[in-house]
Amino acid sequence: MSDSAAWLQPVPRPRAGRLLRGFTVLELMVTCAVMASLVALLLPALMAAREASRRAQCTSRQRQVGVAMQLCHDRSGGFPAAWQVATEDSLYAYGWANQILPDLEQSNLRGEWTLKQRLPLGQAAADAMSLPALLCPSDIIESSFALTEESAGERPTSGFDWQDDHRAALADLPTANFLGVYGTVEADEIADLPLDERTNHGDGCIVVDRHVRLADLQRGASHTLLVGERTMATVPSTWLGIDFRGEDAECRLVGAAMTTPNCTTCDECEFASRHSGGSNFAWADGHVALVSDSIDSRVYQELAKRTAGSLR
Numbered sequence: 001m002s003d004s005a006a007w008l009q010p011v012p013r014p015r016a017g018r019l020l021r022g023f024t025v026l027e028l029m030v031t032c033a034v035m036a037s038l039v040a041l042l043l044p045a046l047m048a049a050r051e052a053s054r055r056a057q058c059t060s061r062q063r064q065v066g067v068a069m070q071l072c073h074d075r076s077g078g079f080p081a082a083w084q085v086a087t088e089d090s091l092y093a094y095g096w097a098n099q100i101l102p103d104l105e106q107s108n109l110r111g112e113w114t115l116k117q118r119l120p121l122g123q124a125a126a127d128a129m130s131l132p133a134l135l136c137p138s139d140i141i142e143s144s145f146a147l148t149e150e151s152a153g154e155r156p157t158s159g160f161d162w163q164d165d166h167r168a169a170l171a172d173l174p175t176a177n178f179l180g181v182y183g184t185v186e187a188d189e190i191a192d193l194p195l196d197e198r199t200n201h202g203d204g205c206i207v208v209d210r211h212v213r214l215a216d217l218q219r220g221a222s223h224t225l226l227v228g229e230r231t232m233a234t235v236p237s238t239w240l241g242i243d244f245r246g247e248d249a250e251c252r253l254v255g256a257a258m259t260t261p262n263c264t265t266c267d268e269c270e271f272a273s274r275h276s277g278g279s280n281f282a283w284a285d286g287h288v289a290l291v292s293d294s295i296d297s298r299v300y301q302e303l304a305k306r307t308a309g310s311l312r
Contacts, residue, residue, distance in 0.1 A: 054137040055275050058229070059288045061133050065178055065227055066282035068103035078211025079226070079284075082180055082187065082202065082254045086241065095253040096180050096206050097134060097239035104133050126172040134176040134239050136229050138274040144172045145236035147246040170246050175232065176239040179255040179271070180206025181225045181281075184301045186258075186269045187250035203305045205284055206254055214284065218308040221285035225304045228255050228271040228281045228291075235268045257304035262293040 023031075073079055080096035101109055109129060126144035135141055146169040183204030190201045190208065199209045205217070205226050217224045230237055235248055242249040251269035259266045261279035273279040278292040291300065302309050 051138065051276070055280070055290075058136045058138060058273075058275070058280055061135070062178060062227065062229070062280050062282045062288045063286070064104065064133055065100070066286040066288060068100040069226060069282070070286050071103045072100045073214065076211060078213045079205055080180075081211055082182060082206045082208045083242065083250070090244065092241060092243055094241045095239050097176065097178075098241070104131070106131060106133075123172040126174045129174040129240060131174065131176065131239060134178045136177040136231075136273060136280075139177055139231050139233075140274075141175055141177070141232055142236075144174050145232075145238075147171050147173055147238075147243060147249070147252070149245055150247045150249075170243045173238040173242075173252070174240055176237050177229045177231070177273075178227050178239075178282075179230055179237055179253065180204070181228055181304050182206060182254035182256055183304055183306075184256060184258055186256050186267065187254045188248050188269065190250060191244070202254075203307065204254075204257075205306060212306060216306050217284055218306065219302070222283060222287065223303065224284040224306070225257065225281050225291075226284045228257070228261075229273050229279050230255055230270075231272050231274050233274075234270075234272055257300050259297050260293050260295055260300055261291050 069079055076099070080099040082096050083093035084098075086092045086094050101107060109131075123144055123146075130143040149168050149170060181204040182202045185202060187202065187208075190198050193201060202208060205212045205224060214221050235251055237252045237255075239253075242252055244250075246252070248269060255271045256267070256269050258270055261270075262272045263270060271279050271281075275290065278290045278295075280288055281291050282288050291303075
């Protein structure tokens with residue numbers, strides 16, 4: 001048979017009784033249901049693994065801060081003060097983290113920054129000064145936030161001359177999650193105290209006008225909280241500094257331990273995180289550990305104080 005004749009042969013057709021089988025609608029629905037069940041089972045495990053990784057990174061960053069605080073203590077004879085007034089009119093103040101910038105390998109920021117010259121700070125500049133070493137990866141974080149004036153009903157009764165009744169944005173500030181432990185009182189309450197009583201305000205390790213030493217910790221460094229974390233969902237915080245006219249200004253730098261970590265109905269100036277089960281803290285000896293959100297509030301308060309109380 002010639003090649004041309006081979007091309008002319010008819011193409012065989014399938015027999016009439018032979019069917020080409022595919023998936024039925026029921027089979028497709030069962031397959032989709034099985035796949036959805038597998039995804040539902042694997043997704044929580046995947047999310048838990050990701051959170052565990054973020055918590056480990058948060059712990060590592062806080063440990064870095066804890067080591068930096070130890071170096072600062074060795075260098076200056078005490079832990080940093082909560083804030084340091086930057087101008088003669090006492091309007092602006094540096095935050096405690098400025099004193100550990102060299103130990104976080106951020107000396108350039110300390111050299112370039114001058115509160116008196118740079119506030120009010122614009123958003124672009126604030127974004128550029130965000131420090132990952134002071135952020136918790138688990139939090140939903142903007143790199144900066146706007147500090148606004150205190151509302152009329154909450155303005156301090158002493159300290160500054162309030163000129164306007166309207167709220168205005170005073171400055172954009174770089175965000176930070178890690179805050180000094182001020183103790184068991186709110187730092188912004190200091191504005192209501194006479195000037196001669198402000199030096200004794202705060203019973204924690206990071207307080208105003210005082211460099212607390214390890215020797216001051218009656219319970220011991222390994223049993224005293226030094227630096228905690230706060231989520232942006234409560235009060236956005238900063239490492240840089242504050243304008244005292246701002247809303248909850250002092251609480252942007254430090255936090256209070258009054259009830260329990262992650263308390264959803266408590267004051268916004270307390271410590272809180274997005275970690276399940278509690279919040280990470282760096283302790284005065286440099287180690288980092290999670291403080292459970294089910295801790296007894298009395299024990300929690302004692303751990304935040306320099307002095308040893310009734311619970312020993």
